[in-house]
Amino acid sequence: MRVDDGTVAAASLSAALPPALLADLRVAFGREVDARLPHLRAVTDLETAQRDAHTIASAAWVIGEPVIAKLAREVESGLPGGPVAELVAALERYLA
């Protein structure tokens, strides 16, 4: 697969999914975010935060949430100053 700057419209990727499956996946993603958000808010354990970000990145790509996927991938990379706060804000917006 080709790789671009990470802002590709993942939303269009999920468009091919049957609506019922996509609805299921979005519900499952909401539960997943609920479970992982506390770790990301606290960030007391970088390894756990990176694992959460890794899982969120792939899941967000599947359901067509490119902004969350990109932010999560950046947090997962573990670079200093990763956009943890931005990721948390984007996840909170998703849940809202």
Place this chain on the structure above:
Amino acid sequence: MTSAASTTPTAVVVVDDSPVQRRFVRAAVEADPAFTVVGEARNGKEAVALVARLRPGVVLMDLDLPVMSGIEAIERIMATSPTPILVYSAHVGDGETANALEALAAGAVDVLAKPGAGDTGSLDEYADQIRKKLRVASRVRVITHPRGKLRTRETAGAVHATPRLGLTRPTPIVEEVEARVGVKLVAIGASTGGPQALHTLLRCLPPDLEQAVLVVQHMAEGFIPGLASWLDQLVPMPVVVGGSGRRLQPGTITIAPSGQNLLVQDDRLRVLCVDPEPGQFHVPGIDQCFASVADALGPDAVGVLLTGMGRDGAQGLKNMRSRGAPTLGQDEATSTVYGMPQAAFALDAIDRQLPLDDIAPAVLGLLGRP
């Protein structure tokens, strides 16, 4: 392509800590009536227990798992309930690629790149890849793979820090082979089951080999540099990834890069990497590489075709043999998938068909090495 509806579907266990991924993968797998998902595990420990209880035909497993890592789960499954395991892993960095190679060494059949942020492929494409790889994996015969058989726990996650290992002396081959004069290159092709087979073969080749070694391994895009790094730490000869304009070096193993065909241009072993032909299924192509070796070197090369699904490499090996090059093929009993070597054997492209452990001694015999 799906199998007939009347046949019993192959039971699949999906292992992933993400419910989104599990749901998506289940839908992707069950779109093919040849498969049915019989269980889902959220971590490595659950996976080991579930596989022992359900005895599925194939396991689809993410590597990055909580509680028990994917690598450890694979080792335990292969030691206690041998089952074909297809691993999917994000190729976001060297660490993950190394993990994928560790998974293959631990007994996984194949690796599939897990898409993520930045990928521009479609979900349909990804789902199709999962089904294709599962079809291959489900047909693989697996044997008990005791933990640590191919690697030790000490090397896990630290392949770059592991000192180069010494030469593993091959056991003498029963039947002597006649040494060939003037051989410049050993060309090796492999697909499913290839990384383990390559490790077994290449660890027996000495670092002062006067010939160059060229490897074409079918592998998901993004994993070839990891394969080179992994092998580089496990075998006596240095391992590099090839590129256009370079020359294959004596005493060095060059691996064909992903996404292109690697061609040998002349008897000075200069290399050209070209885009695949339209509709070419396997990239890098073994046929294309072997055919170029036949043209460039004629009898001054040795061809080896190892385990793999399909028939890539068979015609190229035939070309090499027709030009006078000695050719070897892995036998059925030791092949993870006896597809490519079988196709070559049927084409009369193989001089000698051998168990995997006998191939390195045969190569060394042809090169006149004791």
